[in-house]
Amino acid sequence: MPLNIRTYHDLTEPDRSGLPDQIGAQRRRVAERLATVGRVVAVMSGKGGVGKSFVTAHLARALARAGRAVGVLDADLNGPTAARLLEAPAARLAVREDGVLPALGVEGVKFISMDQLLEDGRPLAFRGPEQESFVWRGAMEAAALREFLGDVVWGTLDLLLIDLPPGMQRFAELADLLGAAPAVLTVTIPTPESRDAVRRAMHAARDRGSELLGVVENMVGGAFRGSAADDLAREFAIPVLGRVPFHPNDAAWQGIVDSALRTPHSAP
Amino acid sequence: MKFLCVECDQQMTFEERQLPGDGTLAAAFRCPRCGRAVALLTNPMETQLVASLGVKIGGTTLPAQPLETVRGMVATGRDDAFADGVRGRGSGVRWSADAEDRLARVPGFVRGMVKRIYADYANDRGIAEITPAMMDRARSELGLEGM
Numbered sequence: 322m323p324l325n326i327r328t329y330h331d332l333t334e335p336d337r338s339g340l341p342d343q344i345g346a347q348r349r350r351v352a353e354r355l356a357t358v359g360r361v362v363a364v365m366s367g368k369g370g371v372g373k374s375f376v377t378a379h380l381a382r383a384l385a386r387a388g389r390a391v392g393v394l395d396a397d398l399n400g401p402t403a404a405r406l407l408e409a410p411a412a413r414l415a416v417r418e419d420g421v422l423p424a425l426g427v428e429g430v431k432f433i434s435m436d437q438l439l440e441d442g443r444p445l446a447f448r449g450p451e452q453e454s455f456v457w458r459g460a461m462e463a464a465a466l467r468e469f470l471g472d473v474v475w476g477t478l479d480l481l482l483i484d485l486p487p488g489m490q491r492f493a494e495l496a497d498l499l500g501a502a503p504a505v506l507t508v509t510i511p512t513p514e515s516r517d518a519v520r521r522a523m524h525a526a527r528d529r530g531s532e533l534l535g536v537v538e539n540m541v542g543g544a545f546r547g548s549a550a551d552d553l554a555r556e557f558a559i560p561v562l563g564r565v566p567f568h569p570n571d572a573a574w575q576g577i578v579d580s581a582l583r584t585p586h587s588a589p
Numbered sequence: 590m591k592f593l594c595v596e597c598d599q600q601m602t603f604e605e606r607q608l609p610g611d612g613t614l615a616a617a618f619r620c621p622r623c624g625r626a627v628a629l630l631t632n633p634m635e636t637q638l639v640a641s642l643g644v645k646i647g648g649t650t651l652p653a654q655p656l657e658t659v660r661g662m663v664a665t666g667r668d669d670a671f672a673d674g675v676r677g678r679g680s681g682v683r684w685s686a687d688a689e690d691r692l693a694r695v696p697g698f699v700r701g702m703v704k705r706i707y708a709d710y711a712n713d714r715g716i717a718e719i720t721p722a723m724m725d726r727a728r729s730e731l732g733l734e735g736m
Contacts, residue, residue, distance in 0.1 A: 324595050325598075327598065329591055332593060334591075334600040337602070337648050338590045338603070338644075340590065340642075340644050413671065414670060414671050415672045416671050417655075437670060438659065438666050438698075439667060440666065441667070446664045446665045447663060448661075448664045450634050456634055457637045457640075457641045458641075460638065460642055463641075464659075465659050467643065468658055469656075
């Protein structure tokens with residue numbers, strides 16, 4: 322004869338662990354921290370090796386030169402590069418009662434990156450059982466992203482650029498943590514292979530509710546041939562914000578910033 | 590997560606949490622009517638999954654430290670990544686020599702945060718001196734696996 326067991330909701334005493342409350346508090350911490358950030362923009366491609374981090378860092382620098390308060394959150398936890406690209410590889414993080422101060426990169430760009438935290442040359446590794454690590458590793462990386470969003474004292478920013486790794490996993494985590502899908506700036510190289518991979522990511526972002534701000538085509542004028550940016554811009558009815566040559570100068574980045582600022586929806 | 594004493598049809602109350610140091614976790618619950626205690630035992634993978642969510646079974650009494658999960662769980666962090674120079678509310682608490690020795694064995698990546706957690710724990714409970722025994726108690730009570 323089966324036992325007569327009341328359900329979780331039948332028990333009226335509070336759940337001492339309060340796991341949903343703890344998760345809710347984490348989300349509120351992120352929202353409160355980002356309340357002073359004018360806009361969060363995810364830099365995304367869905368494709369590896371197209372130069373997302375390079376574009377993110379240089380756009381942040383150009384925006385800073387244009388007088389904007391800009392931060393960069395390097396969400397590529399396993400291949401972090403922001404510290405070097407922002408010319409502050411030795412930056413250390415100061416801990417305060419209310420959070421961690423971001424490092425200050427060249428031209429005053431605030432940033433946080435796993436780059437700053439890991440031993441030189443060592444991969445991101447977590448303490449814990451190696452067996453079945455696939456079960457928990459993703460959650461651990463999402464927790465790191467949450468803490469980068471919620472525990473860093475960003476202060477007042479016009480724009481926080483989030484440099485996403487290839488693929489869509491981190492984008493989904495980011496949308497969950499923010500409570501809404503962020504606006505997206507897409508980076509591609511000219512080739513049809515890149516276009517096809519980036520297109521999938523853009524569909525995924527749009528399906529999730531992201532505003533697609535525009536496309537930046539990187540590594541233009543060299544060995545890579547194609548019309549990826551134009552194709553994507555046409556398909557998604559968004560602007561090509563700029564084309565970045567292999568050896569861009571400050572003026573090239575400034576042109577993209579100017580173009581973005583002229584585009585009503587993408588202006589930071 | 591709730592525990593029900595089926596015989597008494599009574600919700601059990603959280604009693605204590607223990608971290609044996611082998612990656613597992615024990616959380617004890619007691620029936621307020623008949624006094625029977627049961628323990629939830631999680632294996633290392635289950636313990637890690639809970640830790641990766643940044644939550645603690647049995648709840649928590651101290652606010653989360655900045656980057657607590659990153660600092661507590663990253664195994665390849667550089668010793669000098671953080672400058673923990675700011676004094677917290679537990680900064681006036683005394684450390685015994687044994688406790689300082691034990692703290693010195695904590696990796697530099699996480700040491701400043703661990704020091705502050707123990708100091709805040711002592712301060713909140715009116716404990717004047719931090720000893721290894723107090724550290725053990727705090728570790729279990731707060732769910733500080735590996736700290």
